[in-house]
Amino acid sequence: xxxxxxxxxxxxxxxxxxxxxxxxxxxxxxxxxxxxxxxxxxxxxxxxxxxxxxxxxxxxxxxxxxxxxxxxxxxxxxxxxxxxxxxxxxxxxxxxxxxxxxxxxxxxxxxxxxxxxxxxxxxxxxxxxxxxxxxxxxxxxxxxxxxxxxxxxxxxxxxxxxxxxxxxxxxxxxxxxxxxxxxxxxxxxxxxxxxxxxxxxxxxxxxxxxxxxxxxxxxxxxxxxxxxxxxxxxxxxxxxxxxxxxxxxx
Amino acid sequence: xxxxxxxxxxxxxxxxxxxxxxxxxxxxxxxxxxxxxxxxxxxxxxxxxxxxxxxxxxxxxxxxxxxxxxxxxxxxxxxxxxxxxxxxxxxxxxxxxxxxxxxxxxxxxxxxxxxxxxxxxxxxxxxxxxxxxxxxxxxxxxxxxxxxxxxxxxxxxxxxxxxxxxxxxxxxxxxxxxxxxxxxxxxxxxxxxxxxxxxxxxxxxxxxxxxxxxxxxxxxxxxxxxxxxxxxxxxxxxxxxxxxxxxxxxxxxxxxxxxxxxxxxxxxxxxxxxxxxxxxxxxxxxxxxxxxxxxxxxxxxxxxxxxxxxxxxxxxxxxxxxxxxxxxxxxxxxxxxxxxxxxxxxxxxxxxxxxxxxxxxxxxxxxxxxxxxxxxxxxxxxxxxxxxxxxxxxxxxxxxxxxxxxxxxxxxxxxxxxxxxxxxxxxxxxxxxxxxxxxxxxxxxxxxxxxxxxxxxxxxxxxxxxxxxxxxxxxxxxxxxx
Numbered sequence: 001x002x003x004x005x006x007x008x009x010x011x012x013x014x015x016x017x018x019x020x021x022x023x024x025x026x027x028x029x030x031x032x033x034x035x036x037x038x039x040x041x042x043x044x045x046x047x048x049x050x051x052x053x054x055x056x057x058x059x060x061x062x063x064x065x066x067x068x069x070x071x072x073x074x075x076x077x078x079x080x081x082x083x084x085x086x087x088x089x090x091x092x093x094x095x096x097x098x099x100x101x102x103x104x105x106x107x108x109x110x111x112x113x114x115x116x117x118x119x120x121x122x123x124x125x126x127x128x129x130x131x132x133x134x135x136x137x138x139x140x141x142x143x144x145x146x147x148x149x150x151x152x153x154x155x156x157x158x159x160x161x162x163x164x165x166x167x168x169x170x171x172x173x174x175x176x177x178x179x180x181x182x183x184x185x186x187x188x189x190x191x192x193x194x195x196x197x198x199x200x201x202x203x204x205x206x207x208x209x210x211x212x213x214x215x216x217x218x219x220x221x222x223x224x225x226x227x228x229x230x231x232x233x234x235x236x237x238x239x240x241x242x243x244x245x246x247x248x249x250x
Numbered sequence: 251x252x253x254x255x256x257x258x259x260x261x262x263x264x265x266x267x268x269x270x271x272x273x274x275x276x277x278x279x280x281x282x283x284x285x286x287x288x289x290x291x292x293x294x295x296x297x298x299x300x301x302x303x304x305x306x307x308x309x310x311x312x313x314x315x316x317x318x319x320x321x322x323x324x325x326x327x328x329x330x331x332x333x334x335x336x337x338x339x340x341x342x343x344x345x346x347x348x349x350x351x352x353x354x355x356x357x358x359x360x361x362x363x364x365x366x367x368x369x370x371x372x373x374x375x376x377x378x379x380x381x382x383x384x385x386x387x388x389x390x391x392x393x394x395x396x397x398x399x400x401x402x403x404x405x406x407x408x409x410x411x412x413x414x415x416x417x418x419x420x421x422x423x424x425x426x427x428x429x430x431x432x433x434x435x436x437x438x439x440x441x442x443x444x445x446x447x448x449x450x451x452x453x454x455x456x457x458x459x460x461x462x463x464x465x466x467x468x469x470x471x472x473x474x475x476x477x478x479x480x481x482x483x484x485x486x487x488x489x490x491x492x493x494x495x496x497x498x499x500x501x502x503x504x505x506x507x508x509x510x511x512x513x514x515x516x517x518x519x520x521x522x523x524x525x526x527x528x529x530x531x532x533x534x535x536x537x538x539x540x541x542x543x544x545x546x547x548x549x550x551x552x553x554x555x556x557x558x559x560x561x562x563x564x565x566x567x568x569x570x571x572x573x574x575x576x577x578x579x580x581x582x583x584x585x586x587x588x589x590x591x592x593x594x595x596x597x598x599x600x601x602x603x604x605x606x607x608x609x610x611x612x613x614x615x616x617x618x619x620x621x622x623x624x625x626x627x628x629x630x631x632x633x634x635x636x637x638x639x640x641x642x643x644x645x646x647x648x649x650x651x652x653x654x655x656x657x658x659x660x661x662x663x664x665x666x667x668x669x670x671x672x673x674x675x676x677x678x679x680x681x682x683x684x685x686x687x688x689x690x691x692x693x694x695x696x697x698x699x700x701x702x703x704x705x706x707x708x709x710x711x712x713x714x715x716x717x718x719x720x721x722x723x724x725x726x727x728x729x730x731x732x
Contacts, residue, residue: 048687052679072686081687088684092702101698102688109689141702158688 001026001197002047002166007058009046016042018222019058024166027194031208031233032201034219035241040201041085043219044170048082049075062166077109079165079196083155083172090142095154096124098142099161106162127160131187149180156187167191168199173207185210205237220248281338287311290438293338297407300414310427310437317431323593324622324654327536327562330501337439337472401454401485402447406474409445416447420478424507424544424570432503432564433540436472440505443474448483448514457486457712473504479514479549486517488715501536502560508543508551512573515550516543519711520567521719523726524559531589531618534561541565547573547602554710556719557584557594558726566624568597571605571633578607581707583719585700585726586619586651595625595656600636600666609640612704615651616727622654629666636666644674645703647696647727675703697724 007020016039024030034040046053047060049072060068067075090098104114115123128135133153143151152172159167169188173181188211192198200211208216208230216232217224220241225248226232236244281292290311294304319329396403402413409417427437448454479485489506502524510516518541527534537560543551553567569578580596598607607627615621621644629636644653655672677699685695701708701720708716 050683071691072683073689073691076687076689084684084687088678088681090681090684090699090702092705093698098688098698101694102685102690105691105694106689162688 001063003059003061004047005059005061007043007046007060008056009042009053010056011042011053015056016053016222017046020219020222020224022217022224024197024199026165026197027192028215029192029198029200029211029213031211031213031216031230032199032219032224033203033205033216033233033236035245036203038219039222040203040219041170044082044168044199044201047075047168048072048080073105074109076162076164077106081159081162081164081167083152083159083167083169085171085174087143087146087151087155089144089146091144093142095138095140095142095157099124099158102158102162123161127157130190131157131160132183133157148175149177149183152176152180152184153187156184156191160187160191163191163196165196166199167196168201170201171203172200173202173204181207182210205233208233218244220244281336283336284333285335285337285439289337293439293441296338297410299410302414302418303410306422306427307438310434311439313428314431314434314438317428317434319431323564323624324620324656325562325564325591325593327591330536332435332501335471335501338441395455399452399455400449401452402445403458404445406440406443406445406476409476413445413447416478417445417476420507420509421474421476422507424509424542425505425540430540432538433505436474436503436505436540440472440474443476443504444489445475446477446485446487448479448485450480451482452480453483454485457488457715471502473502475504475506476509477507477516477518478509479511479516481511482513483511484515486519486712488519488521488712490521490523500534502538504537504539504541506539506541506567508541510543510545510549510551510576512547512549514546515552517552518543518554518567519715520553520555520557521711521715521722522555522557522559522563523722525561526559526588526590527561529588531561534590536560536562537565538562539565541567542570542597543568543578544570545573545576545578545602545605548575549573550577550579552577552579552581552710553596554581554707555583555594556707556711556722557582557592558722560592561590563590563592563594565594566596568599569607570599570601571607571636572601573605574602575604576602577605580607580609580611580625581710582611583614583704583707583723584612584621584623585614585723586616586621587726588617588619590617590619592620593622593624595623597626598628598638600627600629600633600638603632603634604636605633606637607639609638609642610706611640611642612707613642613644613653614647614700614703614723614727615644615653616647618650620652620654622656624656624658626658626660627668628660629663629668631662633663634665636663636668638666638668640668640670642670642672643703644672645700646674646676693724693728696727700724700727 002024004020004022007017009017032040042053046055049070055068059066062078100120107115172184185207200213213230216228216230218226226244287308290307291304294307425433428434477487508516508518524535524537545551551569555567557563567580571578578598584592584594586592595611596609609625611623613621613623623642625640627638640657642655646653653674657670659668661668677696681699682692682695685698700723708719711719
């Protein structure tokens, strides 16, 4: 589904990603771990197409199509979803209205008609039940005054609504207490299917107790320096990142 | 390839328009340029007005001659030469175009974006229309319904002929002839406008909007509006049009007077979309308007405005809360883009006891524009327990525009309570990227953010108009980023 080759990217002329290779197949869950400043968030933003990050080399293929020249919204239309580490507030725009706009803009780009209000309502009901979201929550202004847990749950709700092919969860566990973490992780697990793929970016192992990855990659100084199965995450939890740093820096 | 031919077609159309403009000039009944007593008498005479009206105009002109153009507003422009304007031009009956195919495609595209029906597009663009056109029959039905309730709704010229006692009693009572420079000019030379009277205890059964929009096309440069809500009556009145008004008249100086007698309520909504000038800031309408309402006992006046057009706007819809327990409200969205300048706000004058006022102002600036809120809250010594709440929010797009807030508070009664809140924010790249990532392109994202920002005010507009106003905000800010 996603094929990344020799991906290099910089921000303000500082090279952050120094050649990343990664292949993700449908139905898989990949975790990307690494110490602070290793380039995890940059990786997420570059795939989503954020302008401030300049991709200097390599390729990003989604279903065999090169997407690195596409605008962020075009990538979204092709099924790329990013759950933000810090979701932004948009005052006066309700969660429902925001989702309606997002879905209809995507449908428009795909040459489809707007979703009929009846279907939209049904979808909202279905997904909010799936994620145990109070309907009142959906009429509130997007992320305005939301708690950390509500913001992250809202991200997963949007993911459920948009049904992306590739979801990238950027530090979804940061700022969550254990209960919120469990709810969010349950949501992600419920949305998993054989046709979509998930990339979980995290600093800590604890999220991976709930969202169990097929593969774990360690990102350090802009490169994937180690890959393995879920046991690698446990090893990192026990031993920290230092041994990896030593291995690489040696 | 097709683009090339489209360009050519457009050029051709422009030339055609010019040709038409030339002939129209010859055919219309226009008096020579210039402003003096004879011109005013001539206007009055051409409109077949009674002597008292002529005298009233002359009185206004006398006052006007001694006045100077105000310069306190935070706007900069070349003062219009008032002697270079022709103050009377009879409405031209001849349609400008024979079919929609002849109209500037850009204009039509905007109409389509606004969701305006084909028939209405024709009317607005000045295309010949079939007499059985839907909207005309709708208008007739409206008129009949209104007449049954005793509601008078007509042009001010017609009112001067048909209901002189009402006009004579109320005109100039809220905005006196010598109120200010442009109000005095308007009083002397006003061409036409609207008149509305709601009898005692009558609740106007419909928003005076659809009707008004149809009849609005082609009103003059110096409009005069007078709305009287008699005791215990209610009316919701909508002025203006979301459709772009391309007018060669540079100066527009309107006066609107509202009178809400005891227990009456007037809701007055405006959508203003005059030509703002091109992207370089050339051309564009100067909109210098005086709007004021008078509230008697327990009365309520509510102004809602969406201002997106004009090169220079200078406008302060105000309420004089004369009667005890009266209420004044002002809800405003002002959008400026490119080189537009707006200095707008309100005055709430609390004279009666227990009077209340609310001000919600939303300013949105983009491009190189300047957007100012200017508001006065005045509480007189006898206005015990007066209450005011003001909220002024500014939204900036880019680094070259400006937002300014000038709140004035004059409080002469210690039992009053006045609250003022102000915020300034900027549309952030992170907000836009967030929307982009959800599949919403930048232009739509800005529209979404702006609509969210303006929601409190949009909610005050009559339903069907709120939808159009939202689209209008979108169109006004097109191309303002990136």
